[in-house]
Amino acid sequence: MKLPAKAAQPNSENLPFFEGAEKGDLVLPRCDDCDFVIWFPREICPECGSQKVSWFKASGKGSIYSSTVTRRIPGGWSKVTPFVLAYVELDEGPRVMTNIVECDPEHVSIGDRVEAVFEEATNRDGESGPPLLRFRVTES
Amino acid sequence: MSIKGKAFIAGVYEHPERHLPDRTLPQIHADVALGALADAGLSTSDVDAYYSAGDAPGFGVLSMVDYLGLNCHYVNDTETGGSSYLVHAQHAAAAIAAGHIDVALITLAGKPRTGGDAPGGSGRAGGAPEAPFESQWGMSVPGGYALAAQRHMYEFGTTSEQLAEVKVAASTHAQHNPHAFLQDVVTVDEVLESPMISDPLHRLDCCVITDGGGAMVIVSESVANRLTRHAIPILGTGSFVKSSQSGRIDLSHTGAVRSGPLAFAEAGVTPNDIDYVSVYDSFTITVLITLEDLGFCERGTGGQFVASGALRAPHGELPFNTDGGGLCNNHPANRGGMTKVIEAVRQLRNEAHTEVQVPDCELAVAHGTGGSLATRSASSTMVLGRSL
Ligand SMILES: [Zn+2]
Numbered sequence: 001m002k003l004p005a006k007a008a009q010p011n012s013e014n015l016p017f018f019e020g021a022e023k024g025d026l027v028l029p030r031c032d033d034c035d036f037v038i039w040f041p042r043e044i045c046p047e048c049g050s051q052k053v054s055w056f057k058a059s060g061k062g063s064i065y066s067s068t069v070t071r072r073i074p075g076g077w078s079k080v081t082p083f084v085l086a087y088v089e090l091d092e093g094p095r096v097m098t099n100i101v102e103c104d105p106e107h108v109s110i111g112d113r114v115e116a117v118f119e120e121a122t123n124r125d126g127e128s129g130p131p132l133l134r135f136r137v138t139e140s
Numbered sequence: 141m142s143i144k145g146k147a148f149i150a151g152v153y154e155h156p157e158r159h160l161p162d163r164t165l166p167q168i169h170a171d172v173a174l175g176a177l178a179d180a181g182l183s184t185s186d187v188d189a190y191y192s193a194g195d196a197p198g199f200g201v202l203s204m205v206d207y208l209g210l211n212c213h214y215v216n217d218t219e220t221g222g223s224s225y226l227v228h229a230q231h232a233a234a235a236i237a238a239g240h241i242d243v244a245l246i247t248l249a250g251k252p253r254t255g256g257d258a259p260g261g262s263g264r265a266g267g268a269p270e271a272p273f274e275s276q277w278g279m280s281v282p283g284g285y286a287l288a289a290q291r292h293m294y295e296f297g298t299t300s301e302q303l304a305e306v307k308v309a310a311s312t313h314a315q316h317n318p319h320a321f322l323q324d325v326v327t328v329d330e331v332l333e334s335p336m337i338s339d340p341l342h343r344l345d346c347c348v349i350t351d352g353g354g355a356m357v358i359v360s361e362s363v364a365n366r367l368t369r370h371a372i373p374i375l376g377t378g379s380f381v382k383s384s385q386s387g388r389i390d391l392s393h394t395g396a397v398r399s400g401p402l403a404f405a406e407a408g409v410t411p412n413d414i415d416y417v418s419v420y421d422s423f424t425i426t427v428l429i430t431l432e433d434l435g436f437c438e439r440g441t442g443g444q445f446v447a448s449g450a451l452r453a454p455h456g457e458l459p460f461n462t463d464g465g466g467l468c469n470n471h472p473a474n475r476g477g478m479t480k481v482i483e484a485v486r487q488l489r490n491e492a493h494t495e496v497q498v499p500d501c502e503l504a505v506a507h508g509t510g511g512s513l514a515t516r517s518a519s520s521t522m523v524l525g526r527s528l
Contacts, residue, residue, distance in 0.1 A: 014272060066290045077280075093387075
């Protein structure tokens with residue numbers, strides 16, 4: 001079943017990430033001073049404090065660092081249980097909170113290889129917004 | 141400068157009710173404030189410093205100082221979720237040690253059982269910078285902690301049965317607490333048979349949701365010396381904000397790996413010296429990881445440690461949460477830090493229930509965790525003594 005897809009509201013600091021998502025690309029900031037790949041997207045490097053960052057297209061590939069099947073939850077998400085909440089460790093380093101989709105929730109495991117899928121999202125007024133970065137399993 | 145022995149917990153009070161639909165939030169803050177002041181033998185006119193977190197209504201400290209009729213030249217509304225009240229106690233102890241204040245009042249109140257506004261966040265400017273990357277995935281509070289539990293199981297082989305033992309121990313304590321929200325003793329099987337919320341956390345791995353609150357009064361030595369009530373010296377404190385670690389979050393530990401050593405060092409004691417511990421217990425996994433972080437057992441052995449019966453009062457190796465904790469007794473306002481301190485004070489005063497009172501309890505630790513283990517959290521540890 002399709003998971004709820006609430007579009008994020010980009011701001012001037014994280015816009016390149018969402019512009020990339022519109023094109024189906026995972027675009028991340030990297031520190032100009034220490035080369036650290038920054039997550040969550042922002043214009044400051046949490047490792048060295050530099051505000052000089054450049055954006056690059058990442059591979060969109062990674063592996064599951066942790067995952068849980070949520071079976072009971074209040075609100076709109078109760079209609080889509082069971083669903084998988086996960087941290088994916090990108091091949092570029094960051095650990096990203098997300099959902100694993102297009103899967104049997106009972107067969108998703110830590111260590112599974114995954115790839116990015118960008119899912120359509122809508123904002124509060126029902127208008128389409130930047131797609132959401134979710135992942136599907138490519139190799140378990 | 142150390143705060144060791146400069147500040148004393150002179151009064152504590154836990155609201156006896158767990159469902160308060162007909163009392164306003166300010167009234168509950170007042171109930172616990174007056175209760176803790178009465179316990180100390182003080183009144184509102186003695187208070188010169190007031191502390192509250194995001195659960196205080198309206199303009200926070202300004203609204204509450206006004207409502208309670210206080211005269212304060214020192215206020216603080218540090219908001220770190222459920223650990224806020226331990227952080228407040230640390231800050232109050234430092235202000236007392238510096239000679240700025242003599243009587244600090246800290247209150248907590250909330251009505252999540254009745255429903256209504258969740259504490260925290262109100263009054264903060266704008267949206268969180270992380271929100272566009274974290275609020276779309278259906279992460280419930282249990283779901284976030286489940287991510288930490290899954291990782292702990294993966295790395296160390298921790299089992300659901302071991303997690304369940306934390307709840308079982310808490311329930312054996314709660315049966316003696318007439319105010320506890322849940323007073324029935326449960327078995328490991330009952331925990332495992334309760335509905336799954338987010339793998340591997342069952343309903344009985346989760347804390348209760350209760351209305352109510354609590355308060356503490358922290359005083360200088362000169363004030364403590366003129367009171368008849370047994371005042372508990374604060375021997376050491378430590379706090380640490382564990383960030384999302386530059387996007388490389390390690391879910392296998394909490395900020396207690398930093399807050400704990402700071403508190404033990406200031407107190408000049410080691411985990412081995414501790415007779416009783418109040419550990420934050422939003423979920424069973426919170427307890428298990430925190431025990432490792434604080435050094436009560438080796439990293440990765442928390443499961444075996446709790447399964448050994450170590451947590452059971454009065455004769456376990458390290459009795460914990462003898463009021464039943466957040467898992468059974470009370471988790472007012474969805475925040476467990478205040479009640480952790482209160483039960484530690486009861487133990488050191490020899491006023492816990494006789495069935496769970498730790499014999500010769502000389503040194504205790506109270507520990508709070510706020511925020512989410514899945515993202516960013518604040519840990520605060522306090523070492524308390526029966527006497528200086
Ligand atoms: Zn940098």
